[in-house]
Amino acid sequence: MTDGNESDTFDVGGDLTVHRLGFGAMRLTGEDIIGPPADERAARAVVRRAVDLGIDFVDTADSYGPGVSERLLGEELGGDDAVVASKAGLLRNRDGDWLPHGDPDYLRNQVLCSLDRLGTDTIDLYQFHRPDPDVDFEDSIHAFAEMKDAGQIRHVGLSNVTVEQLETAREIVDVATVQNRYNVGNRDDEDVLRACEAYDVGFIPWGPMYTVDEEGVAGTLEEVADAHDATRRQVALAWLLHHSDVTLPIPGTSSVDHLESNVAASRLSLTDGEMAALNAVDPQS
Numbered sequence: 001m002t003d004g005n006e007s008d009t010f011d012v013g014g015d016l017t018v019h020r021l022g023f024g025a026m027r028l029t030g031e032d033i034i035g036p037p038a039d040e041r042a043a044r045a046v047v048r049r050a051v052d053l054g055i056d057f058v059d060t061a062d063s064y065g066p067g068v069s070e071r072l073l074g075e076e077l078g079g080d081d082a083v084v085a086s087k088a089g090l091l092r093n094r095d096g097d098w099l100p101h102g103d104p105d106y107l108r109n110q111v112l113c114s115l116d117r118l119g120t121d122t123i124d125l126y127q128f129h130r131p132d133p134d135v136d137f138e139d140s141i142h143a144f145a146e147m148k149d150a151g152q153i154r155h156v157g158l159s160n161v162t163v164e165q166l167e168t169a170r171e172i173v174d175v176a177t178v179q180n181r182y183n184v185g186n187r188d189d190e191d192v193l194r195a196c197e198a199y200d201v202g203f204i205p206w207g208p209m210y211t212v213d214e215e216g217v218a219g220t221l222e223e224v225a226d227a228h229d230a231t232r233r234q235v236a237l238a239w240l241l242h243h244s245d246v247t248l249p250i251p252g253t254s255s256v257d258h259l260e261s262n263v264a265a266s267r268l269s270l271t272d273g274e275m276a277a278l279n280a281v282d283p284q285s
């Protein structure tokens, strides 16, 4: 495969082997991640091309659309095409706000909806999208543990959590992954990444390309990109893959061209000097 996904692999939950460069399916929806995509055929083509390119780890959530992204994946992906990671715990309103909702009954309801839309009996990885300040965190995690015990989900993941919350959850159930915002220009959650390494938990950095145009980040990315005839985004993704063995970046796109460019980042090999320069990036300065 010359144009495909050449990232190495990670065993999600110890038993689901995936290439570390995955795909984020949040953008296969309408404006503000509400409703269907403007061009549903084009969105379906992105999913199929992702599989062709060797992407075998796809991230979605009940709240993307809501329901739309899961439904499209359920319709386009065959059973063995990819490990699918979905989430529950956020509601959308008409203003497009993302509202934490960690009530256990709600989560139990949502997994049934996700199973139906994804067209499966067991979701590979189901992530608690965001701790709800109005619900005891442990109660929400117990709901995920029950789903696992019932066979509705294979593995439990967390999202937008602290190290303390990861450790609290691990006392209740095995945690396979953590998904937090993290990229070359925003490493606020470096401590969470390091905890994931210590526990052999996968770390899924969302927004992997958010800071590529920021002052203090763009210049260094550009210099490295020029040396490889690559783009800033590709270097940002390659940095994530080189920075830790447990990262599973999930760049999101609604475009086949962008998808192909993002997958090409898996073939970019950065030198120690380039990694040192990128590690020294300090967007706050």
Ligand SMILES: NC(=O)c1ccc[n+]([C@@H]2O[C@H](COP(=O)([O-])OP(=O)(O)OC[C@H]3O[C@@H](n4cnc5c(N)ncnc54)[C@H](OP(=O)(O)O)[C@@H]3O)[C@@H](O)[C@H]2O)c1
Pocket: 023, 024, 025, 026, 027, 059, 060, 129, 159, 160, 179, 180, 205, 206, 207, 208, 209, 210, 233, 250, 251, 252, 253, 254, 255, 257, 258, 259, 261, 262
């Ligand atoms: N857990 C959470 O709370 C959380 C929050 C946000 C996202 N996520 C997950 O993380 C995934 C990735 O996050 P994200 O989509 O927000 O951020 P991202 O992957 O860093 O960036 C996506 C944005 O970059 C554009 N893009 C992608 N590839 C490009 C390329 N090669 N050239 C130019 N533009 C490109 C996309 O537009 P085009 O569509 O035009 O390519 C889109 O606007 C999501 O799909 C979702 O699964 C999780």
